Amino acid sequence: MKALPRIPLAALPTPVQPLPRLSEELGFTLLVKRDDLTGLAFGGNKVRKLEYLLADAQAQGADMVVTTGAAQSNHCRQTAGAAAKLGLGCHLVLTTPRRPSGNLLLDGLLGARVTWAAPKARAQALAQAVAEEAAQGRRPYRIPYGGSSPLGAAAYAYALEELLSQGVTPDTIVFASSSGGTQAGLVAGARLLGFRGRILGISIQEPAPTLREQVAVLASQTAALLGTPTTFRDTEIFVRDAYAKAGYGVVTDAEINAILRFARAEGLFLDPVYTGRAAAALLDLAAQGDFAPQETVLFWHTGGTPALFATDYAQTLAAAA
Numbered sequence: 001m002k003a004l005p006r007i008p009l010a011a012l013p014t015p016v017q018p019l020p021r022l023s024e025e026l027g028f029t030l031l032v033k034r035d036d037l038t039g040l041a042f043g044g045n046k047v048r049k050l051e052y053l054l055a056d057a058q059a060q061g062a063d064m065v066v067t068t069g070a071a072q073s074n075h076c077r078q079t080a081g082a083a084a085k086l087g088l089g090c091h092l093v094l095t096t097p098r099r100p101s102g103n104l105l106l107d108g109l110l111g112a113r114v115t116w117a118a119p120k121a122r123a124q125a126l127a128q129a130v131a132e133e134a135a136q137g138r139r140p141y142r143i144p145y146g147g148s149s150p151l152g153a154a155a156y157a158y159a160l161e162e163l164l165s166q167g168v169t170p171d172t173i174v175f176a177s178s179s180g181g182t183q184a185g186l187v188a189g190a191r192l193l194g195f196r197g198r199i200l201g202i203s204i205q206e207p208a209p210t211l212r213e214q215v216a217v218l219a220s221q222t223a224a225l226l227g228t229p230t231t232f233r234d235t236e237i238f239v240r241d242a243y244a245k246a247g248y249g250v251v252t253d254a255e256i257n258a259i260l261r262f263a264r265a266e267g268l269f270l271d272p273v274y275t276g277r278a279a280a281a282l283l284d285l286a287a288q289g290d291f292a293p294q295e296t297v298l299f300w301h302t303g304g305t306p307a308l309f310a311t312d313y314a315q316t317l318a319a320a321a
């Protein structure tokens with residue numbers, strides 16, 4: 001794969017760890033890739049993407065970044081952290097409802113400027129924020145929702161290369177898939193590196209056909225950026241959407257059970273919005289016999305744990321603990 005310009009921000013490689021007690025309970029080998037430990041501003045998968053996005057921002061002479069997400073966005077928190085570390089300004093366009101959250105607190109501590117928009121007005125509000133900053137003499141760099149441009153997604157092709165260099169070749173990789181950049185990067189990387197395992201995205205929000213289509217397009221663009229133009233069809237993209245129907249950020253018994261099970265069996269924290277939902281799907285697939293006893297399944301932990309301390313989630317979880 002072509003090497004793209006990068007600013008080191010993450011603590012890499014992230015560890016791959018066995019989950020022996022859960023493996024024993026589930027009847028197959030379960031590993032975890034700890035991208036919750038990428039290190040910057042409480043870590044998560046967006047730090048990897050930001051290494052490439054912010055290299056591009058600096059190459060373009062930007063002195064600040066503008067991006068968008070939900071009130072409890074992990075992407076926005078990690079962007080604010082990376083901007084602070086590089087001495088760049090940061091303007092976050094967050095979508096309502098405006099709820100107190102762990103990440104929103106951290107955005108403020110990191111010095112980000114926050115403005116609010118209705119979800120439907122997100123794209124327009126982002127464009128407006130960029131224009132407003134430029135009008136005030138700043139040089140803003142726009143980072144898309146979830147950092148999921150081909151450049152951001154490329155970070156996960158390199159992340160797959162990192163995993164393989166750790167001597168780990170799982171049969172299946174399971175992870176939370178939302179804006180699709182993580183999945184697109186893994187899928188593009190798999191093709192370029194000859195990895196033949198199953199890459200199974202658990203949709204957080206979108207119906208499976210929508211996310212599949214989105215990932216196929218982004219994976220094709222990402223492969224081209226990495227120097228090997230390749231066309232992916234949506235039929236080659238694996239997505240499960242059983243829990244997306246509850247809605248984005250809605251915590252059901254499935255997420256609560258997954259959070260408690262991983263915490264109590266392995267001392268490992270998942271988050272209520274992304275990894276808790278992905279782990280719930282993994283546990284469900286395991287219960288349905290989707291994984292064979294000789295299989296090695298890798299759960300790619302994408303971060304998000306500050307959301308455990310969002311007021312609403314903390315209350316729900318405290319009631320279940």
Ligand SMILES: *Cc1c(COP(=O)(O)O)cnc(C)c1O
Binds near residue numbers: 075181274
């Ligand atoms: C953003 C995020 C995801 C989804 O990654 P995408 O690249 O947007 O699909 C998964 N887990 C966590 C914790 C995230 O913050």
